[in-house]
Amino acid sequence: MCPRRRVESGRNRAMSPILEVDGLMKSFVKKRNVFGLPAERTHAVKDVSFTLEKGRTRAIVGESGAGKSTVGRMVLRLAVPDEGSIRLFGDSILEMSAAQARKLRRRATMIFQDPFNSLDPRMLIGESVAEPLVLHTSLDRGGRERKVAELLERVGLRKDQIEKYPHEFSGGQLQRIAIARALATEPELIVCDEPVAALDVSIQAQVLNLLQDLQSERQISYVFISHDLALVKMFAHDVTVMRRGEIVESGPTEQIFDDPRETYTKELLSAMPVMNPRRRASRSKTVVTPSS
Ligand SMILES: Nc1ncnc2c1ncn2[C@@H]1O[C@H](COP(=O)(O)OP(=O)(O)O)[C@@H](O)[C@H]1O
Ligand SMILES: [Mg+2]
Structure with a gap:
């Protein structure tokens, strides 16, 4: 540990970030020449930096192709940056051994947009939720059964739904199950990649409310990837706006929405339907507000 962090770990520990991303770069081969070499x-992702504190939510917003998912994947070491550094819980994840990175899976995980794809269709719900417990904990069968029941109950499902298959559930229920699975190892960070984009608007608020309650209960930090500014406004404490791989601007949610500095952010905001005050009144009943 470097001296700076040791000093921070004293009185200000609660405020020191759990995630520090600095100067991330990532390119992919788009075309190859006749010799199979990159053309x-x-x-x-170009020079992306941000931090995230414990129990807080940082939204990453931008249009499709902005690089949001690639950033989310790199944070969990599911993709390796070409340049830059990522410190998670104080450790540089790029310098970790594979064994250390596996341990990290317990503390940091991901929820994806499409719960139909993130759950194995041939596995019973109970098995899917128990899988991370098998991989990352020493719980025996009885312990796993109790934990799975408790998790499903927490996300609003019934215990008897353990012995059903994914196709027997609605999209909203499946995303709750995916959340239960993500919670199994008691993670401190969850990267949520468009977690409600595939759901009906009426269900979106319920799932976001659940994520927010879990955050208050367990001090979970979220990287919340979204193209939906209305949801971001209600859900995130801080916002990073990305465009074509780069950060356009970053700041507390209030500042980004009430006093955006950059033209691109202003354009994004002006395209946001909820900015119309007549609609805002009806929308605000169904959406959540960030707990600070
Ligand atoms: N595995 C990959 N191979 C090649 N290109 C990729 C890969 N992942 C992402 N890209 C490209 O990187 C850019 C950013 O993608 P992505 O991070 O998925 O953006 P977003 O999540 O904001 O829509 C896009 O141009 C996309 O086509
Ligand atoms: Mg994406």
């Missing part, structure tokens, strides 16, 4: 590259 053209996509610069998916």
Whole structure:
């Protein structure tokens, strides 16, 4: 541990970030020449930096192709940056051994947009939720059964739904199950990649409310990837706006929405339907507000 962090770990510990991302770069090969060598590259992420504190939510917003998912994947070491550093819980994840990175899976995990794809269709719900417990804990069968029942109950499902298959559930229920699975190892960070984008608007608020309650209860930190500014406004404490791989601007949610500095952010906001005051009144009943 470097001296600076040791000093921070004293009185200000609660405020020191659990995630520090600095100067991330990532490109992909877009086209290869006749020899199979890279001919053209996509610069998916260019010099992206941000921090996230314990129990807080940082939204990453931007249009499709902005590089949001690539950033989320790199944070969990599911993709390796070409340059830059990522410190998670104080440790540099890029310098970790594979064994250390596996341990990290327990503390940091991901929820995806499409719960139909993130759950194995041939596995019973109970098995899917128990899987991380098998991989990352020493709980025996009885312990796993109790934990799975408790998790499903917490996300609003019934115990007897353990012995059903994914196709027997609605999209909203499946996302709750995916959340139960993500919670199994008691993570401190969850990267949520468009977690409600595939759901009906009426169900979106319920799932976001659940995520927010879990955050208050367990001090979970979220990286919340979304293209939906109305949801971001209600859900996030801080916002990072990305465009074509780069950060356009970053700041507390209030500042980004009430006093955006950059033209691109202003354009994004002006395209947001909820900014119309007549609609805002009806929307605000169904959406959540960030707990600070
Ligand atoms: N595995 C990959 N291989 C090649 N190109 C990729 C890969 N992942 C992402 N990209 C490209 O990187 C850019 C950013 O993608 P992504 O991070 O998925 O953006 P977003 O999540 O904001 O829609 C896009 O141009 C995309 O096509
Ligand atoms: Mg994406």
